[in-house]
Amino acid sequence: xxxxxxxxxxxxxxxxxxxxxxxxxxxxxxxxxxxxxxxxxxxxxxxxxxxxxxxxxxxxxxxxxxxxxxxxxxxxxxxxxxxxxxxxxxxxxxxxxxxxxxxxxxxxxxxxxxxxxxxxxxxxxxxxxxxxxxxxxxxxxxxxxxxxxxxxxxxxxxxxxxxxxxxxxxxxxxxxxxxxxxxxxxxxxxxxxxxxxxxxxxxxxxxxxxxxxxxxxxxxxxxxxxxxxxxxxxxxxxxxxxxxxxxxxxxxxxxxxxxxxxxxxxxxxxxxxxxxxxxxxxxxxxxxxxxxxxxxxxxxxxxxx
Amino acid sequence: xxxxxxxxxxxxxxxxxxxxxxxxxxxxxxxxxxxxxxxxxxxxxxxxxxxxxxxxxxxxxxxxxxxxxxxxxxxxxxxxxxxxxxxxxxxxxxxxxxxxxxxxxxxxxxxxxxxxxxxxxxxxxxxxxxxxxxxxxxxxxxxxxxxxxxxxxxxxxxxxxxxxxxxxxxxxxxxxxxxxxxxxxxxxxxxxxxxxxxxxxxxxxxxxxxxxxxxxxxxxxxxxxxxxxxxxxxxxxxxxxxxxxxxxxxxxxxxxxxxxxxxxxxxxxxxxxxxx
Numbered sequence: 001x002x003x004x005x006x007x008x009x010x011x012x013x014x015x016x017x018x019x020x021x022x023x024x025x026x027x028x029x030x031x032x033x034x035x036x037x038x039x040x041x042x043x044x045x046x047x048x049x050x051x052x053x054x055x056x057x058x059x060x061x062x063x064x065x066x067x068x069x070x071x072x073x074x075x076x077x078x079x080x081x082x083x084x085x086x087x088x089x090x091x092x093x094x095x096x097x098x099x100x101x102x103x104x105x106x107x108x109x110x111x112x113x114x115x116x117x118x119x120x121x122x123x124x125x126x127x128x129x130x131x132x133x134x135x136x137x138x139x140x141x142x143x144x145x146x147x148x149x150x151x152x153x154x155x156x157x158x159x160x161x162x163x164x165x166x167x168x169x170x171x172x173x174x175x176x177x178x179x180x181x182x183x184x185x186x187x188x189x190x191x192x193x194x195x196x197x198x199x200x201x202x203x204x205x206x207x208x209x210x211x212x213x214x215x216x217x218x219x220x221x222x223x224x225x226x227x228x229x230x231x232x233x234x235x236x237x238x239x240x241x242x243x244x245x246x247x248x249x250x251x252x253x254x255x256x257x258x259x260x261x262x263x264x265x266x267x268x269x270x271x272x273x274x275x276x277x278x279x280x281x282x283x284x285x286x287x288x289x290x291x292x293x294x295x296x297x298x299x300x301x302x303x304x305x
Numbered sequence: 306x307x308x309x310x311x312x313x314x315x316x317x318x319x320x321x322x323x324x325x326x327x328x329x330x331x332x333x334x335x336x337x338x339x340x341x342x343x344x345x346x347x348x349x350x351x352x353x354x355x356x357x358x359x360x361x362x363x364x365x366x367x368x369x370x371x372x373x374x375x376x377x378x379x380x381x382x383x384x385x386x387x388x389x390x391x392x393x394x395x396x397x398x399x400x401x402x403x404x405x406x407x408x409x410x411x412x413x414x415x416x417x418x419x420x421x422x423x424x425x426x427x428x429x430x431x432x433x434x435x436x437x438x439x440x441x442x443x444x445x446x447x448x449x450x451x452x453x454x455x456x457x458x459x460x461x462x463x464x465x466x467x468x469x470x471x472x473x474x475x476x477x478x479x480x481x482x483x484x485x486x487x488x489x490x491x492x493x494x495x496x497x498x499x500x501x502x503x504x505x506x507x508x509x510x511x512x513x514x515x516x517x518x519x520x521x522x523x524x525x526x527x528x529x530x531x532x533x534x535x536x537x538x539x540x541x542x543x544x545x546x547x548x549x550x551x552x553x554x555x556x557x558x559x560x561x562x563x564x565x566x567x568x569x570x571x572x573x574x575x576x577x578x579x580x581x
Contacts, residue, residue: 077487093579106489139580
């Protein structure tokens with residue numbers, strides 16, 4: 001049997017409290033990501049999404065469990081995993097150009113200046129940063145431009161796995177929309193595997209192949225894996241007319257509004273050790289009963305695997 | 306009036322200077338002709354004109370005279386102001402450079418390692434408040450050379466602000482930037498030079514600027530003690546000569562040189578400053 005590209009097994013995080021049982025942020029988190037997949041994870045604040053991402057990045061240590069990428073266990077940060085943070089994490093004393101060149105030089109220490117410079121320009125052009133902006137410091141750029149630079153830096157090191165920690169969380173809605181479109185365009189040209197945290201349901205549907213849903217903490221887990229069955233290439237303006245769109249959206253909103261809390265209280269039974277989250281496909285499920293949409297209570301998702 | 310603020314400020318500055326110098330000039334007593342003195346008054350020295358504060362014009366004349374030939378050397382007690390300043394600057398910069406050589410790496414170590422921070426903190430807290438001149442007797446005894454002792458005093462007084470600011474700056478580098486270094490697999494040395502140093506540079510240079518200011522304050526006192534050469538010795542020597550014009554001139558020189566040193570570090574600060 002072929003091993004999945006990225007395997008997360010029995011991941012747990014507990015913070016030492018010093019007395020009695022340590023409070024558990026999440027536990028028994030299991031999921032896989034295939035090569036080239038775009039996976040989003042959604043859940044309420046405090047369920048430990050960012051911690052999971054930091055563990056994948058190698059910046060944080062799990063209390064339990066393991067992450068295996070390409071058959072090797074993840075321990076410590078590596079250039080194989082590129083990260084885009086919500087706060088951009090650009091080095092403020094370097095220009096946009098030098099920030100990207102910094103990543104490229106780290107990735108390819110033996111490259112000549114000309115090679116680094118050429119590669120840098122290529123990726124800055126790719127994210128649509130104009131020449132005049134490339135030599136400005138991050139403080140002289142708008143939030144959207146900074147995030148473009150940050151995305152360029154992450155793509156430029158050509159990581160095996162790209163981790164996005166709410167990359168558009170700090171941007172206004174219009175800018176966010178533009179950069180989402182840019183991200184899809186860039187991503188489609190590559191076979192880049194992406195794991196992304198978001199709070200935005202629409203963003204997740206627009207971008208993801210699959211959306212992981214996390215129940216509320218403490219003791220959170222990945223409860224469901226929702227398939228987004230919408231043809232690519234997707235565009236923001238068109239996707240909302242897709243019949244599948246609102247079915248998926250309702251399913252996600254319902255999960256966040258009610259079920260994430262119910263699961264935390266044990267409504268759907270305890271998590272089975274090592275079990276992958278069940279995969280649901282809300283788009284196909286409700287096709288059998290298209291009229292039953294009026295009470296805003298989506299039908300129980302059908303298990304497809 | 307729609308003059309720029311800078312021009313207005315300069316005009317007010319010049320006005321204050323003019324009023325101050327004018328008042329001073331007028332208020333300075335001239336050598337007045339005294340009437341017939343009794344023998345007793347003559348014996349008590351009343352015939353000698355009472356030494357007063359010299360007028361600004363006299364000081365200006367002195368400045369022109371000194372600055373037109375700053376590097377003459379007419380023996381141990383008569384050297385040009387340029388030579389004296391040169392000696393002082395040499396001591397300050399030597400002591401300061403040695404201090405930087407120790408303070409910057411140790412500050413880095415303290416900033417990076419909470420263990421070393423706690424281990425070294427008690428020493429720093431005890432040593433830092435000691436007046437640098439209090440080290441002088443010990444330095445003279447141990448080093449047995451007055452010049453080197455003066456340099457040592459500069460060393461010990463300029464080390465603390467640099468050390469503390471470096472440690473503070475390094476410890477305060479944002480975790481995000483350190484994570485950028487980690488995720489780009491930068492080694493410890495490259496992390497230190499490419500991420501932590503530029504991130505902490507503004508704080509470090511602020512410490513260096515404070516240090517050079519303190520060093521310049523201390524060198525005057527140190528040279529008054531060790532004697533021989535330097536601007537501090539020059540001031541004291543002119544006081545012993547009762548040449549107040551020279552004393553005031555050298556006080557002004559100390560101020561101007563200190564200002565230039567500070568301005569130089571101000572420039573360095575502008576270079577390393579960044580905006581988040």
